[in-house]
Amino acid sequence: MSSFLNVEWTICCSSSAAIRRPCGRCGTTQSFSSMGKFRLNANGSRLDAWLIYSCQCCGRTWNRSVFERKAVASLSKKDLLALQSNDPGFAARIAQAPLICANGDVQPQNDFTLTGRHVPVSGKGGCPGLLVIRNPDLGRVRLDKVLVRGLRLSRNDLHSLVKTGGLRVRNASSKALRRPTPALLMVECHDAAGDEVMRRLRRLPE
Numbered sequence: 001m002s003s004f005l006n007v008e009w010t011i012c013c014s015s016s017a018a019i020r021r022p023c024g025r026c027g028t029t030q031s032f033s034s035m036g037k038f039r040l041n042a043n044g045s046r047l048d049a050w051l052i053y054s055c056q057c058c059g060r061t062w063n064r065s066v067f068e069r070k071a072v073a074s075l076s077k078k079d080l081l082a083l084q085s086n087d088p089g090f091a092a093r094i095a096q097a098p099l100i101c102a103n104g105d106v107q108p109q110n111d112f113t114l115t116g117r118h119v120p121v122s123g124k125g126g127c128p129g130l131l132v133i134r135n136p137d138l139g140r141v142r143l144d145k146v147l148v149r150g151l152r153l154s155r156n157d158l159h160s161l162v163k164t165g166g167l168r169v170r171n172a173s174s175k176a177l178r179r180p181t182p183a184l185l186m187v188e189c190h191d192a193a194g195d196e197v198m199r200r201l202r203r204l205p206e
């Protein structure tokens with residue numbers, strides 16, 4: 001191992017709010033994006049509401065449930081009007097809201113890019129390498145996704161590196177990997193990570 005390495009990554013999120021799901025027409029998983037329109041179905045005093053999405057590849061639509069069989073009387077006038085008028089702000093808010101998929105994934109997963117820089121080292125860091133991750137916009141991106149992308153590792157490799165102590169999230173347990181990345185977080189790179197991981201850390205994300 002060479003001398004102490006200090007690297008900083010910054011996450012830049014594009015909040016497309018697309019949802020990845022199987023498309024019946026394409027026959028594969030595709031990105032569906034909100035069309036900004038609601039479909040409403042009144043049944044007596046109850047209302048169903050969906051936000052309409054379309055496959056970015058073939059245009060097939062999919063309705064995302066906003067609520068089912070909700071008493072109209074329980075809705076505020078403002079929300080009801082927003083649904084009836086396809087209010088863009090209201091539709092965007094629904095599109096950004098988490099959706100738990102059958103496999104436990106939470107969508108929409110924001111897509112993101114990483115920029116990196118070497119930080120001048122002052123003193124020792126207590127470990128061979130320190131990675132500072134900044135998420136200034138607090139884009140909802142899981143930490144393991146960031147590390148997998150930035151270090152060009154498989155998810156399995158990443159998780160075993162954390163298990164063996166090669167990578168350690170400072171002041172947090174390994175559970176932090178599966179959580180959204182906070183505004184500022186540090187990952188220590190220890191000897192157990194090996195030279196290859198250090199080399200990848202030195203080579204900044206493109």
Ligand SMILES: [Zn+2]
Pocket residue numbers: 023024025026027030055056057058059060
């Ligand atoms: Zn499609």
